[in-house]
Amino acid sequence: MADKDGTDGGTSDKEPMKRKEYERKLKDLHAELVKLQLWTKHTGAKVCVVFEGRDGAGKGGVIKAILERVSPRTFRVMALPPPTEREKSQMFIQRYLPLLPAAGEIVIFDRSWYNRAGVDRVMGFCTDEMAKKFLSAVPYVEKAIVESGVILLKYWLEVSEEEQTRRMESRIDDPRKIWKLSPMDLESYSRWYDYSRARDEMFEASDTQWAPWFVAHSDDKKRARLNIISHMLSRIPYEEVPREKIELPKRQKAHGYQEADYARHLVPERY
Template sequence: MDETSARSWVEAEWEDSLDEELEMEIDDLLIAREMKFISDLRHTSNIDRKTYFHELLRLQAELVKLQDWIQHTGEKLVVIFEGRDAAGKGGVIKRITQRLNPRVARVVALPAPTEREKSQWYFQRYVPHLPAAGEMVLFDRSWYNRSGVERVMGFASEEQVEQFFNDVPEFERMLVRSGIRVVKYWFSITDQEQQLRFLMRIHDPLKQWKLSPMDLESRKRWEAYTKAKEETFERTNIPEAPWFIVEGNDKKQARLNCISHLLSMMPYEEIPHEPIHLPDRVFNPDYERKVLPDELYVPEKY
């Protein structure tokens, strides 16, 4: 391959690396055109597209270094993502894990507890998902369900909530003492922004699965969730595992700010790797490749 061909190939690979991110943005634009009453209200990002992609790829390259450092040193990291429904937690988690090894960086998003789990120690169902050495675990909602949705929706009694507030600081201190780093993010959006994002999901068939009855009910209980959030901060913001609020009205800013902050919390450094050399293929002049039947192949429609 000559230099010109090699450059063209690299540029094509670079463009492909952007395509997945673009695909996730295109459906927002399409549905917004069909729903002009929403697009007229929606704000534009303060970050232009070129800057956003440049910074996102730079930060994702740093996340790969962080991953290597965690794996090399045997560190254990827990990152908790909480906040309003449709505040952008999933989008940030997706960008963090997009280029990482899923064996090192795992996402945990637990469903509602079973009847058996309801009878267990509250933290018990979360413990098996905590990281071993060389792993980072991202909790897409966490044990803070108890002081949030469970409290507001009446799934937990005031006695259970009070017990949670008494227990969670010590539980997290135990995690930190055991060598687990705990970082907690709360994603905040305005009332109007949440309403607009819910309307987008209602009218977009590709995103309707994101809406649950709990999400819709949360609209009616905005103030109750606000009070629950304020008490959660007041009683669980401990030095060993403090809360950090991510302003989420601008999705692009929220993604970059959160990833940048997470990286700043870790004392990681680049881990040197042995040079990788692609071995030459071994050719056997006596080998004859078999012709496989056509029905084994996926039809080439595109």
């Protein structure tokens, strides 16, 4: 069961969590996420979860853990590509607003409108003035989002310099991860303190009573995933939805049907 007390998480000197313990605890949280899914559909709730953080902090792993046992029809992930020329001419947050949840939906942003306060600012895709204008406006936009009935949760994943370096180096020779090392990723890695300053200013401007930032330290990925999912569940007032007992119906009779030789093109059994 997920904790409902919303306990705060910080840096930890605990031993790295063992896989068996992690999988056991994650199984319990998956059951709670399914309850959340059914409650969201039943009540028409609207939930929006924003994930931001350092490169290599584990945002993708947390999102993958959340989605593992739920329906993509209810849980939708938004990871937007760079804006088009038309989108660049719009109000910055405009492209994100149509993606907010409707009734019965949970939308997860794998990076969000806060690109303007982070990567855009640090990498020179916008001016400091543009970033400051965004930061002055975003609390009011988020207040409007919350007042419209959306449950808005914002998470920042923080990783140490040493662990970020270890994770980046592990991607270099791993064919499964090499796509995570673009030239921009490498340039971003070199700008640790620029990102620190941008993060600090972002928190100062947008950590509000109606849309606070929750920080998770993720040097231990397994603990971070469990802590974030548990906290997310604690911040949403979901309840178990009554369901009728499920029984499989009887299958129809064959009435003379003979299995056809339909498998004309078999997948080769190579393993």
